[in-house]
Amino acid sequence: MLFKADDPEANPEVMPVEEVDGFHTLSLERLVRMKLNSFRLEDRVQALDMIGVGLVDASRPGRFPGVLADRLRSLLDNPGQ
Template sequence: MPTELKPFSWERMISAVEAVRERALRATKALREAGVPHGIAGGNAVAAWVARIDEAAVRNTRDVDILVRRADFGRIQLALESVGFHYHQVMGVDCFIDGPNGSPSDAVHLLYAAEKVRPEYILPSADVTEIEPADDYDIVSLPALLTMKLNSYRDKDRMHLRDMLSVGLIDETWLEKLPPLHADRLQQLINDPDG
C-alpha cells in the first residue's frame, strides 16, 4: 500500500518540535518534583549543547532520552505515570509512551546511569552527577555526552558528533582524554566529516 502524503505544512513541522519539547518538560518537571536525579541525554542533549553556539545548527529529534539511576525506577514510574505517560518495555528498553495511543518512537526512553546500554560498549553511561543545570531541565555534561555518543556510534550518533564538531564544541584536543577506541572513532570523523 502506498504511503499517504499529506499537504506540506509549517504548522505540522513546528507542532512536531513543540511536542518533543512539551514531552521533555513534562517528564523532567515530574522527575524534579519527585526528587529523582536525572539528565536529558541523546539527541536533545546534543541539540541543547549545539544551540549554545549556533541555534541554526540544531537538529531536531523525536524521542526524549533521560539518564536516571535504576534504583529510582519505582519513583520514576510513579512520577511519569502521574503526568500521563504509560510504561512499556520495547526491545529491552524501558520507556514511557505519551498517553494510551502514543508511540515508542516518540516516547521517553530511560538510560541507566553508570550502566552499559549494550554489553559491547566499552564504557558505561554517565552518572546522574555528570550534568549541567539548565533553566527547564538538567543536561548531561559535554564529556559524558561525548562518551555516550562514541560508545553507541550508530549513524545518528555519528551525525550528532558531526554537529558538535561543526560548531566547535569538540575538536582534536579531546582525543587525548578518550580511550583508544573512542579516540579512533572521533579521529575518523575529524578526518572525514562527510564520510
C-alpha cells in the same frame, strides 16, 4: 552504568548534571563519550554536528580511551563520511 555487550565501555552515569540557562544537561564530555560509545549512525551524525559548531575539536581525542579516541579521530579526519 549502562552497558551493552558490543559497547567498548560502560556509558557514564547521567548524574551529576550541569545547569545551563535553567536547564539540566550532561557535561559535554559525558555526552560525547556516550555518542562515541554507541556510535550508531544517529550518534555519529550528532557528534559531527558538535564538531561542525565547534563544540568538539582536535584537542578532544586525548580525553578518551582507545577505541573512543579512535572513533573521534575518524570523525574529525573524515567529517563527510
